[in-house]
Structure formats: structure tokens, C-alpha cells
Amino acid sequence: MRFPDKCIPVKYDYNSYGGELRKLYKKSSYIRQSDMEYFGYTGKVLDINLNSGTVKKKDLNQELTVKYLGGIGFNAEILYRELSPGTDPLGPDNILVFSTGPLVGSSIPTSCRTEASALSPATGLFGTSNSGNYWGGELKYAGYDSLIIRGKAEEPVYILINDGAVKIIPAHHLWGKDAWETIKIIQDEIDDINIQVAVIGQAGENLVRFASIENGPYDAWARTGLGAVMGSKNLKAVAVRGTGPVKVARPGDFAKTLEATRKAIFSSPFYAPFEKFGTMLITIPYHKFGILPGRNFQGGTPDNWMETRTRKQLHGLTKRGISCMSCPIACAHWVEVKEGRYAGLEMKDMEVTPVIGFGAGCDIQGLPAIAALSGECQRYGLDMVSASACVAFAMEMYQKGYVTENDLGFKLPWGDEDGTLKLLEMLALRKGIGNILAEGTRLASGKFPGTESFAIHIKGLEYILADPRGRWSTWTLGCITNIRGGDHLRTRNPVENLKHNENPLPYRTEKFGLDDYFYDHLDMPGDIKKAVFDNVTRDVNIPLMSKWSEDLISVYNALGMCIRPPVLHTVGPTLFSRMFSALTGIDITAEQIAKAGERIWNTIKLFNLKQGEKPEQSDYPDRFYSEGLKTPLGDKKLDRDAVSATLSEYYLARGWDPRTGVPSPQKLRELNIIT
Numbered sequence: 001m002r003f004p005d006k007c008i009p010v011k012y013d014y015n016s017y018g019g020e021l022r023k024l025y026k027k028s029s030y031i032r033q034s035d036m037e038y039f040g041y042t043g044k045v046l047d048i049n050l051n052s053g054t055v056k057k058k059d060l061n062q063e064l065t066v067k068y069l070g071g072i073g074f075n076a077e078i079l080y081r082e083l084s085p086g087t088d089p090l091g092p093d094n095i096l097v098f099s100t101g102p103l104v105g106s107s108i109p110t111s112c113r114t115e116a117s118a119l120s121p122a123t124g125l126f127g128t129s130n131s132g133n134y135w136g137g138e139l140k141y142a143g144y145d146s147l148i149i150r151g152k153a154e155e156p157v158y159i160l161i162n163d164g165a166v167k168i169i170p171a172h173h174l175w176g177k178d179a180w181e182t183i184k185i186i187q188d189e190i191d192d193i194n195i196q197v198a199v200i201g202q203a204g205e206n207l208v209r210f211a212s213i214e215n216g217p218y219d220a221w222a223r224t225g226l227g228a229v230m231g232s233k234n235l236k237a238v239a240v241r242g243t244g245p246v247k248v249a250r251p252g253d254f255a256k257t258l259e260a261t262r263k264a265i266f267s268s269p270f271y272a273p274f275e276k277f278g279t280m281l282i283t284i285p286y287h288k289f290g291i292l293p294g295r296n297f298q299g300g301t302p303d304n305w306m307e308t309r310t311r312k313q314l315h316g317l318t319k320r321g322i323s324c325m326s327c328p329i330a331c332a333h334w335v336e337v338k339e340g341r342y343a344g345l346e347m348k349d350m351e352v353t354p355v356i357g358f359g360a361g362c363d364i365q366g367l368p369a370i371a372a373l374s375g376e377c378q379r380y381g382l383d384m385v386s387a388s389a390c391v392a393f394a395m396e397m398y399q400k401g402y403v404t405e406n407d408l409g410f411k412l413p414w415g416d417e418d419g420t421l422k423l424l425e426m427l428a429l430r431k432g433i434g435n436i437l438a439e440g441t442r443l444a445s446g447k448f449p450g451t452e453s454f455a456i457h458i459k460g461l462e463y464i465l466a467d468p469r470g471r472w473s474t475w476t477l478g479c480i481t482n483i484r485g486g487d488h489l490r491t492r493n494p495v496e497n498l499k500h501n502e503n504p505l506p507y508r509t510e511k512f513g514l515d516d517y518f519y520d521h522l523d524m525p526g527d528i529k530k531a532v533f534d535n536v537t538r539d540v541n542i543p544l545m546s547k548w549s550e551d552l553i554s555v556y557n558a559l560g561m562c563i564r565p566p567v568l569h570t571v572g573p574t575l576f577s578r579m580f581s582a583l584t585g586i587d588i589t590a591e592q593i594a595k596a597g598e599r600i601w602n603t604i605k606l607f608n609l610k611q612g613e614k615p616e617q618s619d620y621p622d623r624f625y626s627e628g629l630k631t632p633l634g635d636k637k638l639d640r641d642a643v644s645a646t647l648s649e650y651y652l653a654r655g656w657d658p659r660t661g662v663p664s665p666q667k668l669r670e671l672n673i674i675t
Contacts, residue, residue: 001162001192001241008157008168010055039249040102040584041065046144046166048159050233051092051151055166060145066588067672068603069558069580069596070101072128074146075117076603079126085610089121089225090207090232092152098139098198098238099147101560102584105140105246105325107258109265110562112137112325116198120224121209121232122386122440123460123485125608127224130489130557131215132324135196141242149233158237160190163244171236175205178379179214186239198238201381203428204231208438210386210462214378218332218348219324222383224461224484249585257578264570265328269517271566275321278331279352280311285498290631291470292360295414296392297456297621300467300629302360309359313367314350322348324562331564335371342368349374357388357464362395363415373420380428385487387427389462390437391420393444393455402448408433453626459617461485468620469629469636472503473510474545480618480643481546481650483604491550493540494568495522501633504539507642508649512538523572524548525594543650551597558600599671602654602663606675615660618647 038060047056068077075097087093096118103111114136120127139147142163149159156171174182179201187193196216203211204227211227212220221227230236248254265271273281286292287310290300306312317337321330337345350367354374358364364373377384397403398412405411409432412419426434436444441462445455456463458479463486468476478491497513504511512519512533519538522529532544555576556563573590581587620638628635648658655667668675 001190001195004160004167004169004189006170008053008153008170010053010166010168038584039247040106040580041070041145042140042143042244044144045146045148046161047148047150048166048168049150050153050157050168050235053168065102065584066586066592067596068600069555069593070145071099071113071558071560072115072117072130072554073558073596073600074099075115075128076126076600076607078146078148079117079119080603080607080610083119083607083611085612087119087611089119089124089127090228092150092233094119094229094232096149096226096229096233097146098136100136100140100145101558102145103579104560105137106248106583107326108561108579108583109262110324110327110329110564110567111560112327113557113560113562114139114221115557116213116221116226118226118229119611120226120461120484121207121228122225125459125485125611125613126483126604127226127229128484128604129213129221129223129226131219131221132327132562133196133215133219134325135198135215135240136560137325138196138240138242140246141244142240143242143244147238149235149238152232153234156234156236158186158235158239161238161240161242163242174236176202178202179381180217180379182237183214183217186237190239192241195239195241198240199381200227200230200236201379201428203381203438204228205236206428206430206438207231208382208427208430209440209443210383210390212377212381212383214381218322218378220378220381220383223385223487223489225383227381227383248583250582253578253582257575257582261571261575261579262328264521264575265566267521268566268570270569271329274331274564274566275329277311277314278321278333278350280314280350280355282352282498283310283355284312286356286466288632289471289501290629290633291467292356293392293456293464293467294360295363296361296389296396296454297467297623297629298396300470300631302363304365305360308365309355309367309370317367317371318350327562329562329564329566337368337371340368342372345371345375347371347375353464354384354388357384358391358420361388361392361464362420364417364420365415369417373417373424376421376424380424382424382428385464386440386462387424389456389464390427390441390444391423392464393441393451394423394433394437396454397448397451402451403433453622456486456621456623458482458486458620459484459613461487463487463621467624467629469624469638470631470633471501472507472542474540474542474549477542477546477646477650478550480620480647481550483601483608489563490553491546492553492563492568493545493549494524494552494572495519495540504537507639507646508542509534509539510542512540518569521570523570523574525573525590543646543653546650547653550601551594553597554600555593555597558596595671599673602667602671603673605656605661605663606673609662618661619643
């Protein structure tokens, strides 16, 4: 690797590093102080202030390793402690934090996930997103468990980290370029094709409130607008390369745990279908249940869905899977379009999020077109969930006459590929109506009186996955209890079935419907398992499972593992405690692991309350209560009183006030959270 000639002078805080800083770039002589003290972790936090150009290399607070584990846990603790109420999400006082988990960079299957967090420009609450690929591993190999970015640079810059060498480099030549172009230019100018780059496109530069941080060309920290936070700091990219090891405290025990984890994942009945189809598995059952967000949640069964937008069409577009670091599943697909309008398009794609978002929400009828739209989002740096939801919102406004062809400059009927491509560009560049939609559906609907009822968001974050009117489950309840808003990736029943769609007790339970293998192999403490599952029918208590799964997924996002179903179903606190103890040499029980997940969730809830979250925000859009949805089981809409009662049960399960959702003093003492 070579370094650009022009760099902004970096000021190192020698005292925070704990000794004389070794000469930059001589990696062979660079020895981390923490090598004698930490296993699994690097023991270092890189803290960069873009205002002053100061770089601090601080020791990791070892107490946090057991209390918050890493990843989202570290981020939650830092942001809760340091961000004041009323902080402007797009101001210089906001803090952007990237943290790996202790498992990241090791050979544990799927241990590649990195959490990025800040105060969200989309919601004004805890903004956070999780991504895999290789970036987090490189940050760990470079010697850092966390990267904290503060302030705002006077001019566009990017950060270059090469083991102990940290440079802040002018990025005028990159500003205005899309994410893919930027990655290529950085790789060329430092002569390293393998360097991993976290980057924003034009959407982040233009402070689109749902801009993503792209993680290489095809992955992203997509949700909650973290790309806009980077853009507000004049930060175009963070490029990372590392050569250090991840040290293992007990190699023999670690090898046994590694083998046990691999066997658990490979033995899951979810493994083979997920390895073949990835997240596209749900495209057929969601259509069968009638719960797709068709035309902005106006209908759950789009026309021609089965013939155009399901896993059945994958065989004509892809022949191989793509995996992240340490992953034996390879759930993503390498897409090659051979014919038609998009012939020649090649990229990693066909994840269910854009397929449901664009394919159902906007009624785009064809996987090649959806792949092209995904590519545009990746280039501009747009969260595909929010982007597709904003396009669907605009299409419904066009359908109902709130906007016209004269307002837009083009027609925008349902399923229009050209109109969608044009609108994505307008969003990213904040042109015309795109300048309004770039604020997200919550704020945009305020500019068009009468449209609030079909601006589909929760807490300001757009929602697109499954219509709760047609399928009430742990997953759908989790979309209103979610600490980041309208999203489906922080709550998930580890043994969710896609064969049945009944609630034996309305709003309280969902049908288990799987065989004994799933139940017997679920890594869940016995007392919790008895409470969550009915002793006879094994029907699932939704409020209790929601609480459990939120805590469990918090552990995943703290340790750095993926939540894909073969893993989520088989790996829980017992295996996690074995992994953590063998890797780090810090003995921890399964109970302590689970308690850390609960502590993380409660800390983020406190952060949200501190930033002004109100109880009424934990609710669905009015459309789900006021308009019926046609499903195979008849017309359905949500019962507001029943939803409220179920939410209260969930709050009680958490030890929170059943009316307001505020954690009780007793719960905070139990979790040792200092307010």
C-alpha cells in the first residue's frame, strides 16, 4: 500500500495511547500495547476528532467486555453516556461509532458483523445498522475494537487506517462521485485492491435522511440514515487495512467450540434451503399469506407475483452464492442478467429486502429490474427499505392525484421502472420533489396534507416487510417495540414457521407448527422455554418471545455473528458463553450472556427516552387500523385495543411500566445500568 502525498496533519494524543507512538508505516515494528492483556479483543479504541484532526488511541475499558460484550453494546454505552438530549443528528456534536464484536475476525462461522451507530437523522432516536462483508475484520486486524468519529472536517476528507498508521486525506476529488466510483479511486490511489472501504454516495453528501453507508460495493450499513451523519461531517469514506492477529486464549477449547458451532449450524433444517435460496425463501409464503406490502400496503397479493418475483425465478439469474468473511452459508447471490433491457448487469443481489420493497411496495414486475434498482441505491448510497417506501408513497400520491405529471416532470404509475429510476436520482440529488421525499415519508407527508394516512413508517423509519393485518407474530409485534423504528431485523422468533398463519389466542400466541427437533435444539434457558412455549401445544407466547428474541439478537450484534436462520435457530447463550470464554479467556456463563443482551436493549431504550421518545410512537400507521386487507382468511385490520394490551404485556415481561414502556428502577438496578 502507498499513501497519498497530500494528507491533513494528524495530531496524536500520546498520553491516551499510553506511551511513545511508534513510527508510522513500519508495520513490522508496530506492537500493540494490548497484546499482553487481551484475547479476542484488541484492547484499543480509535477516537478521531475531525474538527481538530486529533487521533486518540485509547485503552478499551475491560469492564465493558462482560457488561456490553462489543458491537452494538459498546456503541450503546458510548452514545448513551456522551450524547446530550437535543443534539442535532446532522450537527458536529453527533458521534458516529463503528464497533466489532470479539468474535469478528476469528474462524467462528459468520463472525463478520460490525455495528455502526449514531443519533438517527431519520428518527431522532438511536440510529444503528449492522453489516458483514470484510470491513469489520480489517478494523480488528488493524488493531481496534471500536472507531469513534467526532466533529466535522472543514473540507471533504476520507480516513485511511493501515494498522497503526492513521491519515486524514482531502477528498475534494471524491465528493460528488457515487460509492462504486469512490471505492475504485481509493483502491487505485493507494494501490491496494483488497482494502475495505466504508463509503457514502451522493445521498449521504446531500444529507438524505435515510442515506446509507455502503460497505464495499454491495453491502451496507443501510438503515436509520447513518450515511447522512457521515455526510454532515464532510467524511466521504473510511478505508481500512490490517495485518494483526486475533489472539485466542484457549486454543484447544476454542477448536472444540468452533467444531460444535459448525455442527449446530450445518445440522439445522434451515441450512440447506437457506444456502440455496437465501432470504428469497420467504417470497412464496408471504404471498400465500397475503401479507406482502403490495402498492404501499394497499393489497397483500400483487398480480403476477409468483411468475415474476420469487425464488422460482432465481435459477435463470444466478448460479453461485456469495459469502461474507467466515461464512459457510453464502446466502447472497451473484446475479448475471443475460437478456432483456438489463442484459449485461452483473452484481451481488437478490436479497429479499429490495425484492419486497420495490417488487411488492412499488409493484416493479421482474427481478432484473429490481436488481438494477438495487444497484442504483448502492451507487447513490440509499437505504433500499426507505427508498422503496418513499417511491411507493409517491406512487400512491400520483395514483390519488396529490402529485401530477407536471409536478414530477414524468409519469409515475405503479410498476414504472423508468419513473422509479428517475425518482431515485432526484432523491439522492435532492432535486424537485426528491428534495421533499429525501426527508422521509413522515416529514414529506406534512408537505402534502391528506397523505399522512398512507405514509408508512414507525417512529419515522419506513417499514416494508410483512403486513401485520395479515400475519400477527413475534416479528410484526417487534416492529413497534423495535428500538430503531419500523424495522424487522431486531426481533425474530428463532423457530418461526412459514407453514401456518394462525393465532390460537388472538394477538397473544402464534402457532409453533414445527417438529420436536426444532424445539429440542433451541438454545434457550429451560425456565424461559417453559414460559414462552405452551406445555401441550407448544404455541408461542408472542410478548415473551419478542422480549427474548430482542435480547438474543442484541447478543448477536454485540458479539459479531449473523442472525440468518440456520444460525439464529441453533446458536444461543450456551454456545456463545463457550465461544466467548475460550476466545477471550474471560469466563462467562450463559446467564451472563443473556443478561448482557437485555442490558444492551434497556440502555438503548433509555437513550431513546433521553432523546424524547413518546409512548404513542410505538404504534403502527393508521392504515393498518382503519383499512381492511383482503387475505386468504378474509378481510382483516388491526384492533387498536388488542395491540395496546399486547404491548402492555410485552412491557411487563421487560419489567417496564405497562403504560409508558419506561424501564423500572428495579430493572435498571438488576441490570446494573447507571442513569
